Amino acid sequence: MKGHRPPTLAGALHIRGEREVLPVAGATDLMVGDPAVHEEVLFLDHLRELREITGTDHGMEIGAAATLSQLSAAPAAPDALKAVISEFASPAIRNRATIAGNICNASPAADLLPFLYLSDAHVVLARNAEDREIPVSQFVTGPGTTLLQPHELVTRVIIPSSSWDFTFYRKVASRRSNSLSKLSLQICAKCTSGRVERIAVAFGGVAPTVVRVPEIEQFFVHAGRKELAAIAAEAAASYGPLIVPIDDQRSTARYRKHTALALFRHAAGNLLARHLETP
Amino acid sequence: MKVTFQVNGTTVSVETEPLTRLLDILRAQPGLTGTKEGCGEGECGACAVLLNGEVVNSCLLPAGSLEGASVTTIEGLRDTARYSTLEDSFGRHGGVQCGFCTPGFMIASAALLRENPSPADAAIRVALSGNLCRCTGYTGIIEAVKSAGRIPEKKQ
Amino acid sequence: MSARSSAGPRVDAREKTSGRALYLADIPVPDALSVRFLLSPLAHARIRSLILPHLPPGIISVDARDVPGKNAVSMIKENWPLFPEQEVSYVGQPVLLLAGPDPALLSQLLGQIVVEYQELPAVTSISEADASGPDHVFARYHLDFKAQNQQGGQHAKQDELVFEETFATGAQEHLYLEPQAVLAQVLDGRLEVTGSMQCPFYVRKALTTITGWDAGRIRVIQSVTGGGFGGKEDFPSVLAGYAAVTAIKAGKPVRIVLQRREDLAMTTKRHPSRITYRTTLDRAGNIRFARAEILTDGGAFEGLSSTVLQRAMFSAAGVYRIPRMRVAARALRTNLVPSGAFRGFGSPQAFFAMEMHMSHLARSRRENPLAFKKRFLLRRGDQTITGGLLRDPVKLEEMIETAAAASDYHDKYKRFPQERGELRRGIGVSLFSHGCGFTGSGERDIIKARVRLRRTAGNRVEILAASVEMGQGTLTVLRTIVARTLCIPVSRVVFSNPDTDHVPDSGPTVASRTVMVVGALLQRAARRLKELPEEEAEVEEEYTQPPEMAWDQETFTGDAYPAFSWGVNIVEVEVDPLTFEVFPRHVWAVYDVGEAIDEELVRAQCEGGIVQGLGYALTEVLEVGNGRYLQGSLTDYVIPGSRDIPEIDVSFVSNPYAYGPFGAKGAGELPFTGPAPAVADAVEHALGIRVDRIPLRPEYLEAKTP
Secondary structure, three states: OEEEOOOOHHHHHHHHHHOOOEEEOOOOOOOOOOHHHOOEEEEOOOOHHHOOEEEEOOEEEEEOOOEHHHHHHOOOOOHHHHHHHHOOOOHHHHOOOEHHHHHHHOOOOOOOHHHHHHOOOEEEEEEOOEEEEEEHHHHEEEOOEEOOOOOOEEEEEEEEOOOOOEEEEEEEEOOOOOOOEEEEEEEEEEEEOOEEEEEEEEEEOOOOOOEOOHHHHHHHOOOEHHHHHHHHHHHHHHHHHHOOOOOOOOOOHHHHHHHHHHHHHHHHHHHHHHHHHOO | OEEEEEEOOEEEEEEOOOOOEHHHHHHHOOOOOOOOOOOOOOOOOOOEEEEOOEEEEHHHOEHHHOOOOEEEOHHHHOOOHHHHHHHHHHHHOOOOOOOOOHHHHHHHHHHHHHHOOOOOHHHHHHHOOOOOOOOOOOHHHHHHHHHHHOOOOOOO | OOOOOOOOOOOOHHHHHOOOOOEHHHOOOOOOEEEEEEEOOOOOEEEEEEEOOOOOOOOEEEOHHHOOOOOOEOOOOOOEOOOOOOEEOOOOOEEEEEEEOOHHHHHHHHOOOEEEEEEOOOOOOHHHHHOOOHHHEEEEEEEEEEOOOOOOOOOOOOOOEEEEEEEEEOOOOOOOOOOOEEEEEEEOOEEEEEEOOOOHHHHHHHHHHHHOOOHHHEEEEEOEOOOOOOOOOOHHHHHHHHHHHHHHHHOOOEEEEOOHHHHHHHOOEOOOEEEEEEEEEOOOOOEEEEEEEEEEEOOOOOOOHHHHHHHHHHOOOOOEOOOEEEEEEEEEOOOOOOEOOOOOOOHHHHHHHHHHHHHHHHHHOOOOHHHHHHOOEOOOOOEOOOEOEOOOOOOHHHHHHHHHHHHOHHHHHHHHHHOOOOOEEEEEEEEEEEEEOOOOOHHHHHHOOEEEEEEEOOOEEEEEOOOOOOOOOHHHHHHHHHHHHHOOOHHHEEOOOOEOOOOOOOOOOOOOOHHHHHHHHHHHHHHHHHHOOOOOEEEEEEOOOOOOOOEEOOOOEEOOOOEEEEEEEEEEEEEOOOOOOEEEEEEEEEEEOOOOOOHHHHHHHHHHHHHHHHHHHHOOOOOEEOOEEOOOOOOOOOOOOOOOOOEEEEEEEOOOOOOOHHHOOOOOOHHHHOHHHHHHHHHHHHHOOOOOEEOOOHHHHHHHOO
16 A cells, blocks of 8 residues: 655645545544555645634635644634534544544534534535535535545535524434434524524434435524424424434434434424523 | 654654554554553544644554654653652542553543643543543542642643 | 441552553564454354465464364353354354464455355344244253242232233443453463463363363463453453464464454353243232243353353342242353353343332332332341341341432432423432352352462562452452451562462452452461461461351252342433433442452442443443344444443441451442342333333333333
């Protein structure tokens, strides 16, 4: 196996553009599997250009190789993102795992993907000198599959700024310490004058990819406290057919579906209602 | 691939496959068997070391990421004042039984105390959430770290 | 409550904390060969053909044909084959092994082996095995107990109520942090085996059978052992067998260090159980008669299944006076990885079922479970289920009061169901015991423990015994016993990891016997040594059974154990009614272990046992699918971590045992038994449902709750 460790991002892009290489940053997933399959590996975790995190007027830009620990400590990181990172694996893993790695791994149970979907995050892909930008929700196409082309690298993740005043995050796992997710749910809302202005909902671990459906989110627009329980029930019924989890060694399809919808009804019905009550 | 990095202040240079685990590189060095393999999948923390001051699982660290890095293992940690405090505290609070997980807990605890010199229970549990122990039930370990945290660090 | 006593920090703390302690994988053996196993992918199949690739020089394969002696690992019987000859019996069974200097190359070569299997029908559950006939039964026993002066038959009278229910407990993996490991080499015509193990003399005995060599040519040394819990009681004999046969064939040292996934797949697990109680109560709620049927899953080979089953039977009445009880018990054979010894050894399974059953009987009468159970508590002078006599005080009532007061049990029992918080709270209780030491006359007739104490110049005293330190504090506590008896500092007492060349056989490190039995022998030896004036002197002590003990192994009557330790656990939980996750918040534990010689050590053991018991109750899932346990990595086999543990309060009552050193009884296994039934009781309280199995997966609780 050949390993490349170019000193600059330009060098990395060049190698990636010319050769069949496996890009590696945190390696926390790669090192558990059977790595012998790959012939050439391109290391990215040392590149400072890929570890920068900046707040902009429009949100934040995160270097693809920024670690989750770095991200959690960044002032620009929204609370909703910090909530997710705090439940991600363990400190030792967070010190290595990267946002790009979690996205490109594209596990149906990936911890960060629900947040990235509901915040309309984009990935920036570079191929030599050219960039393209795709919403994460389009970039991930199925379990373990993305639109990443053989000679492209994810260089940045862009998270538009948001003004959520209500966030809910629940990861359901086998234990509190360091556990893979059975399912997760994140809800963010912006409310004005006792009514919902906007809401974003994303389910993880209950379908081949994250379930986010803007059309169902529309049910909540202008909703006041009293209507929420009924709207949440209606929304849950609409999500139902789209929530299609599997049985595996961690959990069952029935449990994942039941729990995802129960959590949704509680958060979008009761908790959001309580939030609307408080001026 | 040739990688050159620091282990406990000493320069180490190896020629190895890009995905060779740091754990294996360390354990092949004379006298560095304190870092253990408990699972090989980043779940148990027995292989924890400090990489540029941060806790990582050495079973997940590929050689290709080591160039220029500074690694501290339990063998390096045990010469520090912070270690002495922790060793004493673990001994007094029943934090050690079979001992296999203990070096990993030392590393994680030292990293915590550097960031948060007097941590409360919740912070300790989070900091140690990547280290598994089967013997102690964690209670003695958490008490040991809390107790070590109350002792002001003497500068060496 | 006994005053806090501590011998000071344990003697091995610093070498372990600093990373200096050398476990088997740390010992430098430059020319040792590594081993990789070819594991069966099928639960049951005939091996029709097997083709090896060309093996480069320096690499050998080892299979049944290479076993110099008998291809069998001796445990209670000799029916565990080291290598399969024609048939594989479980997924994960080693078919053969490759040995060579480079493990990566071995793995590659393994992938090139071509095996043709003819699949055979496989049985992978208790119910399938139960329906499969006598050749699926490893052992079958009955107990028929009738208390003295009991009238009446077994059949329910007209105004009596009969309750029948069935409980299930799952398999469990020990998950010692140090995977199993062994080193074997032939030195000067002798076989020398070093390994992570609980019973060096068991390993030596097994090797005499496998090699055909006699014991004098075999030396077994325990290496620093990173946890055991019973998982290193039986399996090390198997692993040592592989290493020894390979070392003899290769003429080189062979070191086997299991990777975690191999360890999870290959090594023994706790016996799953299915236990049915059928109990008759009279109108006043008195238990008249109980019948228990105990079925365990022994996996593919018998191993220790018969003795695990016996202990389960002897635990079937819990801590209660049952005037008439019948127990029928069977250990069944399945095509799963063999079940073996694991802390509690059949007792946790029986106590889970009995405690839950008693709690359900109480609830059927709208009585508080604790109040109901208190009516039937055993007392000094009562008979045990085997017709033995409880000669020592039983302090359960006092322990219950302590735990109930500390936890505010009675108030919470009433208050919690009325709460309307987001999390449902529940409080549960369990009452339990553990028979200390080997069953019946096992100590006297089978183990025949001997210890030696040797005093050398400078008043240095060396302990020569086979007891093993695996974290529970053996190296410290046995030295403490000798030091206190001789009135010398602990630092003058030496005790090394046992080496069969140098120590007498004081028996295996199992069955909560190390302090109570071996410690007592050392105390007696120390008393005799104290009387000897010579600077250099040596004494040997042999086990003698307490004179009052009487046991008939054929009929299972008499004193099954010389002493019992007792426990009360109260557990408070929170349950999330949306996700059905159970969060233990507080455990109050009161124990009677006679006297705690080093209270800090015992407390630490209890805390560890409690957390391991919580894992058994809640998150440690080994589910059968595709003919095997599906959870095969640490990602999927989930033990409690630092964020999962409750507050734990442990206290002890003093109840000195006449034959234990300084009054001590056994403590290693007792704390494991309490949490599972107490947690289940608490979950029932929190959710208002009835549960009948562990682990209490959220998936199970969700399906149970309307």
